[in-house]
Amino acid sequence: GNSVTQMEGPVTLSEEAFLTINCTYTATGYPSLFWYVQYPGEGLQLLLKATKADDKGSNKGFEATYRKETTSFHLEKGSVQVSDSAVYFCALMDSSYKLIFGSGTRLLVRP
Amino acid sequence: EAGVVQSPRYKIIEKKQPVAFWCNPISGHNTLYWYRQNLGQGPELLIRYENEEAVDDSQLPKDRFSAERLKGVDSTLKIQPAELGDSAVYLCASSWGPNRGGDYGYTFGSGTRLTVV
Numbered sequence: 001g002n003s004v005t006q007m008e009g010p011v012t013l014s015e016e017a018f019l020t021i022n023c024t025y026t027a028t029g030y031p032s033l034f035w036y037v038q039y040p041g042e043g044l045q046l047l048l049k050a051t052k053a054d055d056k057g058s059n060k061g062f063e064a065t066y067r068k069e070t071t072s073f074h075l076e077k078g079s080v081q082v083s084d085s086a087v088y089f090c091a092l093m094d095s096s097y098k099l100i101f102g103s104g105t106r107l108l109v110r111p
Numbered sequence: 112e113a114g115v116v117q118s119p120r121y122k123i124i125e126k127k128q129p130v131a132f133w134c135n136p137i138s139g140h141n142t143l144y145w146y147r148q149n150l151g152q153g154p155e156l157l158i159r160y161e162n163e164e165a166v167d168d169s170q171l172p173k174d175r176f177s178a179e180r181l182k183g184v185d186s187t188l189k190i191q192p193a194e195l196g197d198s199a200v201y202l203c204a205s206s207w208g209p210n211r212g213g214d215y216g217y218t219f220g221s222g223t224r225l226t227v228v
Contacts, residue, residue, distance in 0.1 A: 004153075034216050043115070043202060043219040044154070089153050096167060099144075099217065101153025 002027040002094045006102035009087075013080055014110050021075040021105045023064075023090035031092040033057075033066055033073040034099070038087045047075075047088070085109045113137070115220035117203050123226045129191035132223045136184070136205030143180060144217060145188050146202040154202055160186065161208075193227045200224050 007022040025033065032051045036044040048057030053068035062077045073090060090102040116135040124130050136143050141162050146154035157176065159167040162183035171178065175194070180186040190197055204217035 036216075036219075041221075043117075043221040044204075045219070046216040049216055091153070097142075098156050098159070098167065099146075099154075101155070103151070103153050 002031070002092060002100050004090050004092055004100055004102035006088075006090050006105050009104070009106035010108050011105060012108045012110065015082055016079045017109075019075070019077040019080045019084075019107065021088055021090075021107070023073045023075065023102060025071050025073065025090075025092050027071075027092055027094065029095060030068065031094055033064070034091045034093070035062070035064055035073070035075050036089040036091060036101075038089065038104070040086070044089065080107070080109045082109045082111055115203055115205050115218050117201075117220035117223055119223055120221065121224050121226075123228060124193055126195055126227050127192040129189065130193050130225060131190075132188045132201050132203075132225075134186045134188070134203030134220060136186070136203070137218055140205035140207055140218075141183065142206045142208050143186050144204040144206075145178060145186070146204065146219075148200040148202055148222070150199070157188070157201075190225075193225075195227050198225055198227045 003026045005024050034049045035047040037047045038044050048059040050057040050066035056065045064073050064075045087104045087106045089104045091099045143160040145157040148154040158171045158178050160180045163180050178188045200222040202222045204219045206217045
């Protein structure tokens with residue numbers, strides 16, 4: 001079946017450090033891929049998306065590239081801020097329009 | 112534009128009691144989803160509505176869970192009776208339609224955190 005695997009957290013970084021959160025997926029066909037972010041006490045917010053191979057999604061300094069050959073969609077940011085501390089979820093949308101999420105990766109950014 | 116509104120934000124109940132959650136989607140969004148998020152995990156779909164029709168309820172535990180979306184707008188998710196394992200965050204989301212959800216993602220509400228004691 002379709003699934004998403006994310007690196008376990010927490011990921012702890014100092015402010016201005018480079019961030020990578022790994023995400024790989026298993027799916028039939030070529031699903032749309034998403035990154036959602038969940039700040040404490042809030043719902044999930046769409047961070048970025050990619051709908052086909054080699055697409056790069058970007059938003060707020062975050063980027064992720066849809067890599068069909070490695071079935072990956074890793075999230076990156078060049079310089080994290082304390083305000084980026086949150087839980088990040090990688091997700092795919094299957095052929096029945098259902099979002100399937102990874103287990104989430106908590107990011108902690110220290111000043 | 113108002114986002115997806117859910118209530119209550121928090122609910123604590125004793126096991127075997129009933130509980131209901133309410134969701135008001137973004138105006139014009141005809142697709143509505145209920146997800147359950149267990150602690151430390153990603154959300155999992157319970158049910159999807161297209162207008163007032165439940166088109167995917169395969170993950171809804173029908174012995175104790177029920178949902179409705181009268182008039183294709185607001186939706187209510189009910190649990191009766193609640194069990195300890197139902198403690199989770201219940202998230203509602205909406206989109207313009209399944210295709211648009213695939214293109215643009217969903218908009219999620221803030222969720223209802225249920226604690227069953």
